[in-house]
Each structure stands twice: as structure tokens, then as C-alpha cells.
Amino acid sequence: EADIYQTPRYLVIGTGKKITLECSQTMGHDKMYWYQQDPGMELHLIHYSYGVNSTEKGDLSSESTVSRIRTEHFPLTLESARPSHTSQYLCASTGQGGSFGANVLTFGAGSRLTVL
Amino acid sequence: SQKIEQNSEALNIQEGKTATLTCNYTNYSPAYLQWYRQDPGRGPVFLLLIRENEKEKRKERLKVTFDTTLKQSLFHITASQPADSATYLCAPGDTGRRALTFGSGTRLQVQP
Numbered sequence: 001e002a003d004i005y006q007t008p009r010y011l012v013i014g015t016g017k018k019i020t021l022e023c024s025q026t027m028g029h030d031k032m033y034w035y036q037q038d039p040g041m042e043l044h045l046i047h048y049s050y051g052v053n054s055t056e057k058g059d060l061s062s063e064s065t066v067s068r069i070r071t072e073h074f075p076l077t078l079e080s081a082r083p084s085h086t087s088q089y090l091c092a093s094t095g096q097g098g099s100f101g102a103n104v105l106t107f108g109a110g111s112r113l114t115v116l
Numbered sequence: 117s118q119k120i121e122q123n124s125e126a127l128n129i130q131e132g133k134t135a136t137l138t139c140n141y142t143n144y145s146p147a148y149l150q151w152y153r154q155d156p157g158r159g160p161v162f163l164l165l166i167r168e169n170e171k172e173k174r175k176e177r178l179k180v181t182f183d184t185t186l187k188q189s190l191f192h193i194t195a196s197q198p199a200d201s202a203t204y205l206c207a208p209g210d211t212g213r214r215a216l217t218f219g220s221g222t223r224l225q226v227q228p
Contacts, residue, residue: 033215033216035218041218041220042218042221043205043218045215045216048166048215058215059217076228088157090159091173092159102150102211103209103216104150104162104165105216107161109158109159110159111159
């Protein structure tokens with residue numbers, strides 16, 4: 001049913017390792033987002049992109065980086081994972097929003113990262 | 117600063133009853149407000165959008181109201197079912213470039 005895909009769904013990794021969380025969408029959406037969410041807590045925006053070669057940091061400071069080389073692909077990278085990075089990472093996208101311009105988001109299933 | 121408040125305590129109701137969830141916001145002037153459903157370990161799923169000039173919006177058993185004077189939205193599920201058990205998130209938004217900000221959500225538990 002989902003047109004936005006995240007891999008891996010679950011990742012357990014040791015401290016200091018480099019990781020990349022993949023996010024791809026097949027809807028041709030220009031806007032893509034990464035949110036971070038701890039269990040039972042609210043979503044925090046960490047990165048967003050409004051098109052190819054456009055990326056900006058979100059409201060919550062994050063040591064991760066993102067890139068947007070292709071419209072459909074918005075990977076998130078952590079150069080050196082730490083236990084404090086343990087969380088769920090959710091990717092989302094939205095189109096032009098129609099004549100009204102509302103940003104209705106389609107989310108991926110999420111990537112749950114555990115750093116030991 | 118902008119703030120979105122949803123009841124952090126879980127709402128427990130009996131099957132068949134109407135569930136009412138509240139979303140209050142401050143320091144916002146949203147052009148619309150969205151409601152999403154999130155199941156454990158999954159991403160949120162869009163349910164309904166209501167615009168600032170709309171008082172009420174319905175979709176099947178769902179009803180959303182939007183009071184810009186009170187800065188509040190109410191989300192109702194009528195004839196609730198155990199399958200409605202989930203966390204419900206509200207997200208006020210505008211039509212600019214600003215990304216969507218979510219409330220922390222209210223967990224609904226419908227008992228059979």
C-alpha cells in the first residue's frame with residue numbers, strides 16, 4: 001500500500017559505525033522529510049528537502065546528514081553512531097499540495113535504530 | 117514559542133461509544149489542521165484535514181471540528197471499535213514552505 005519505502009526496518013549496530021538509512025518514494029513528490037521519534041514521544045523534524053540538491057536542517061538538532069541527488073531518494077547518514085542516536089527514524093514526502101497548498105504527508109514504515 | 121497540546125494520558129472507552137480527542141495549539145495561526153493515526157512501530161497515516169474556514173469535517177465514522185477562536189480541534193470517532201485503538205496525532209499547518217509539526221498524540225484504547 002505504501003509508496004514510500006524505508007530500509008532497513010530494524011538495525012542494531014555498534015558505537016562508532018557509519019550507517020545510512022534509505023528512503024525512496026515513487027510518487028514524484030518534491031518535498032521529503034526525516035522525523036525522529038522516541039517510543040511514546042512526539043515526532044521531531046530533523047531534516048527536510050524541497051527538491052533535488054536542496055536540504056535543510058529541521059527543528060531538532062541532529063548529527064545526521066542527508067542528501068537529495070534524485071527526486072525519489074532521500075538517504076540519511078550517521079558518520080559515527082552513538083547510543084544517543086538510538087531512536088525511530090521516519091521518512092515522509094508530500095506533493096505540491098494542490099491549489100490549497102496543504103502538506104499532507106505520506107510516511108514510510110520507519111527505521112528503528114539501536115546503537116549499542 | 118509554538119506549542120501543540122494533546123492529552124498525554126491514554127483514553128480508554130468501551131466499544132460502540134464515541135471517542136473524543138482534543139488538540140490545543142498556541143502561538144499558531146494555522147490555515148488548516150490535520151489528524152493522523154499511528155500504530156505501534158509504524159509511520160503515521162493521514163486521516164482528515166480541516167481548513168480554517170471550515171467548522172466541521174466528516175469522513176465515515178470520523179468527525180473533526182476546528183475552532184480558531186479557542187485554538188482547538190476536536191476529533192471524534194463514533195461507534196468506536198477495538199480496531200480504532202491507536203495513537204492519534206494532530207498537526208496544524210500553513211500553506212507556506214514550513215514543514216508540518218505534530219502534537220505528541222493521544223493513545224486511544226477501545227475495549228471490546
